[in-house]
Amino acid sequence: MKQIGFDNAKYLETQSAHIKDRIAQFGDKLYLEFGGKLFDDYHASRVLPGFAPDSKIRMLLELKDDVEMVISICASDIEKNKIRGDLGITYDVDVLRLIDAFRAQGLYVGSVVVTQYDRQPAADAFKKRLEDLGMKVFLHYPIAGYPNNVSLIVSDEGYGKNDYIETSRPLVVVTAPGPGSGKMATCLSQLYHEYKRGVKAGYAKFETFPIWNLPLQHPVNLAYEAATADLNDVNMIDPFHLTAYGKTTVNYNRDVEIFPVLSAIFEKITGECPYKSPTDMGVNMVGNCIVDDAVVCEAARQEIIRRYYAALCDRRQGRCGDEPVYKLELLMQQVKADASLRPVVGAALAVAEETGKPAAAIELPDGEVVTGKTTDLMGASATTLLNALKCLAGIGHEHHLISREAIEPIQTVKVKHLGSANPRLHSDEVLIALAISATTNPLARQALDHLAQLRDCEAHASVILSPPDSGTYAKLGMHLTCEPTYETNKLYHK
Numbered sequence: 171m172k173q174i175g176f177d178n179a180k181y182l183e184t185q186s187a188h189i190k191d192r193i194a195q196f197g198d199k200l201y202l203e204f205g206g207k208l209f210d211d212y213h214a215s216r217v218l219p220g221f222a223p224d225s226k227i228r229m230l231l232e233l234k235d236d237v238e239m240v241i242s243i244c245a246s247d248i249e250k251n252k253i254r255g256d257l258g259i260t261y262d263v264d265v266l267r268l269i270d271a272f273r274a275q276g277l278y279v280g281s282v283v284v285t286q287y288d289r290q291p292a293a294d295a296f297k298k299r300l301e302d303l304g305m306k307v308f309l310h311y312p313i314a315g316y317p318n319n320v321s322l323i324v325s326d327e328g329y330g331k332n333d334y335i336e337t338s339r340p341l342v343v344v345t346a347p348g349p350g351s352g353k354m355a356t357c358l359s360q361l362y363h364e365y366k367r368g369v370k371a372g373y374a375k376f377e378t379f380p381i382w383n384l385p386l387q388h389p390v391n392l393a394y395e396a397a398t399a400d401l402n403d404v405n406m407i408d409p410f411h412l413t414a415y416g417k418t419t420v421n422y423n424r425d426v427e428i429f430p431v432l433s434a435i436f437e438k439i440t441g442e443c444p445y446k447s448p449t450d451m452g453v454n455m456v457g458n459c460i461v462d463d464a465v466v467c468e469a470a471r472q473e474i475i476r477r478y479y480a481a482l483c484d485r486r487q488g489r490c491g492d493e494p495v496y497k498l499e500l501l502m503q504q505v506k507a508d509a510s511l512r513p514v515v516g517a518a519l520a521v522a523e524e525t526g527k528p529a530a531a532i533e534l535p536d537g538e539v540v541t542g543k544t545t546d547l548m549g550a551s552a553t554t555l556l557n558a559l560k561c562l563a564g565i566g567h568e569h570h571l572i573s574r575e576a577i578e579p580i581q582t583v584k585v586k587h588l589g590s591a592n593p594r595l596h597s598d599e600v601l602i603a604l605a606i607s608a609t610t611n612p613l614a615r616q617a618l619d620h621l622a623q624l625r626d627c628e629a630h631a632s633v634i635l636s637p638p639d640s641g642t643y644a645k646l647g648m649h650l651t652c653e654p655t656y657e658t659n660k661l662y663h664k
Contacts, residue, residue, distance in 0.1 A: 172535065172626055175465030176220035176456075185455045186232040189374075192453055193236070193340055195444070196372025199364065201357040202453070204345040205377040209271060214378055216649065217393045217470045218460065226378075227275055230343065238280040238339040239272050241265050242346045242356045245286050245293035254348055262296050264347040269305070280337055281306040285352030288312055308333035310352065310359060317355075317431045324438040329362035349401075358432070362439050372444065373436075375425075375451045380405045382419045382449050383457040389470035389505045391420055396477040396501050399494040411447035419449040471507040472628070472649075478502055479651035483634055486654040512651065513539050514630035519653070522632035528657050530554040530631040532648065534561060535623060544594070547577050551631055551639040552600040558627075559604075562620035563613075571614045572603045597642035624648055633657045 193200040207213075208226050215223045222228070230237055247261045254264050265282060272279050282300055284293050287309040297307045310332040313323055322328045335356075342360070344353045357373045364371040379394035391405050408421040410429055425448040432451075436443035445451050460466055478498040484490040502508060509515045514531040517539045521529035527544040530551045534540060540561050542554025556571060565571070580603060581593040595603065601621075608615035625647030634652045635643075643650045 172219060173462065173465045174220040175460060175462040175469065176218040177459045177461045178220050178222050178225055181221070181225060181455065181459040182229050182232060184458060185229045185453075188453050188455050189229075189233065189341065189376075192372070192374050197370035199337070199340050199342065199369060199371040201342045201344060201360050201371060201373050203353045203357050203373070203375045204343050205349075205353070205375065206379070208268075208345055211378070213393075213397055213473070214456075216476075217390050217473050218456070218466055219469050220461075221456075227277075230277060231275060233341060234276055236339055236341045238278050238337050238342050240281055240283060240335060240337070240342055240344045240356065241268055241279070242283045242285050242344060242351045242353050243296075244351050245284050245288065245290045247347075247351065248284070248296050249290045249292045251292075252348070261347040261351070262292075265300075268345070268347065278339065279305075280339075280342075281308055281335055283308045283310055283333075283335055283352075283356050285310045285355060286312050306336070308335045310356060317428065317435075320431065320434045320438060324362060324435055329359040330366075332359045332363075334363040334367075335360055354428075354432075358435055358439070361436075365439055373451070374453050376453050377425075378454060378456055380420045380422055381457040382408070382421060382452060382454060384420065384460075386418075386420050387504060389467045389474070392501050392505055393470040393473045393477075394422075396474045396498055399477065399481060399497045399501075400490055402493075408447050408449045411449040414446035419447070421448045421452075425451075467505075471505050471511060474498065474501050474505055475507050475509065475512055476649060476651050479654070482654035483652055486634065486656075512628060512630060514628050515651070517541050518630045518632045528631065528633040530629065530635075532558040532624070533628040534558060535627065547574065547581070547594060548600060549592075549594045549596060549636075549639060550633075551635055551643065552595050552597045554629070555597050555624075555642075556600060556604070556617070558624060559617040559620055562623050563616045565613055565617060569613055571611065571617055572600070572607050576603055576607060596636060596638040598638050601642065621646065 210223050211226060212223050215221045243261055243265050252261045254261065257264065269279050282305055284297060284307060287293055300307050313328045315322060317323065344356050346353050361371050361373055380391040384391055386405055386407060395403060395405055404423045405420055406423055406426055408419045408426060411417060411419045429448045433443040481490060481494045481498050485492065485495055514533050517531035518529050518541065521541045521543050525543045528550040529541060529543050531539055531541045532554055538561065540554065540558045542550050542557050544550045545553060560567065577595060580595060580599060584590040585593050604614050604618060608618050627648045629643055629648045629650045631652045633655055640650060
């Protein structure tokens with residue numbers, strides 16, 4: 171049984187209350203820069219067992235009648251078709267996805283703002299597309315010397331040139347498809363325009379990590395560094411908070427570096443900065459809702475190991491260089507973690523060594539580790555998946571859930587008609603075959619009934635899995651790692 175280290179109900183209650191207090195602090199309106207993922211925050215759910223991946227959305231729904239969503243996207247990201255790595259879609263398409271997702275939850279999406287707009291043709295086309303769909307679109311322009319030329323930024327030739335985003339609710343959540351989309355600049359530009367109109371408005375920042383009231387070297391905060399190893403983000407003591415209050419809090423380098431500039435912009439807009447430190451700007455209550463520190467520490471160690479394996483595979487596939495790997499090795503040393511903390515690693519490698527072929531392993535909720543090997547019918551990840559379902563359902567190994575006669579026609583179609591060089595079934599294909607078998611085989615139906623129990627299970631493969639296999643494991647909610655090697659020595663891998 172998965173141990174719980176985080177009180178999600180307390181988080182929803184305290185976080186909503188804290189944001190309401192921040193709105194009241196400023197009077198008429200609060201612009202809340204929302205960093206990280208609003209939907210499906212699986213990093214948070216992995217390092218804080220008990221945190222629901224949709225917690226942030228549920229928290230906003232507590233304030234639904236007061237919330238208005240504004241989505242910012244950088245014009246240059248539209249122009250160069252920037253891709254969201256986790257979803258494989260461009261930033262402009264993700265804006266459409268976010269609008270649909272927010273509306274489906276009952277949240278009001280007021281507008282889209284295109285930042286750094288300089289008459290890019292792709293940005294013009296995207297603006298027209300949104301307007302044709304009934305969305306309001308506003309334009310924000312580049313400002314020379316941003317963010318350091320404060321006197322120009324806070325003037326009619328700086329923020330004053332930007333469109334004023336028309337909003338109607340007291341809490342305006344500014345979010346984006348990804349980093350570098352101009353969320354903070356959008357918020358500050360709005361403050362400038364609001365004060366010109368005599369409207370009292372404020373700004374705050376919502377970032378889940380690093381957790382400001384955990385120690386700098388706490389495994390959960392180090393797991394955040396692991397998650398951003400490719401960005402070179404570094405957790406650090408907030409020197410402004412320490413000076414102002416004599417209290418040690420944690421922030422990250424980019425917010426600490428920009429704070430003097432942000433403070434100067436605030437003073438020029440409103441006459442004074444309401445914050446004495448980057449930590450003051452935050453509204454994050456996550457650290458107050460940890461109920462078992464040992465559980466979250468162990469979960470964070472596991473996450474750092476997983477990130478390390480992911481970096482090794484990325485380097486093997488040419489997606490990153492050595493630096494993220496080196497950084498993750500140091501983080502593993504800091505939290506005293508290595509592969510021995512993942513029983514699935516040793517189990518998969520032992521089967522691979524014994525058979526001379528790829529193998530995989532899954533750790534079930536009760537701690538039992540199930541393995542699978544490569545056969546002439548299925549890949550290792552597929553056999554392991556079936557073996558895990560058998561074990562969960564209490565089905566003996568001698569029972570076949572899918573007959574050879576059912577598998578061979580699928581292999582024929584793959585090789586003869588779909589051009590596949592590999593006749594073995596992938597994990598997704600095996601699940602479809604299992605679902606078909608369930609219509610006549612009660613044991614297959616029994617196995618399928620236990621699919622949900624695979625969520626949050628650890629898994630490891632002795633080779634880099636193909637996208638159909640790794641994707642299926644991800645959709646089932648398993649935490650997969652792979653050895654940074656391929657099954658063959660070919661140069662091209664699908």
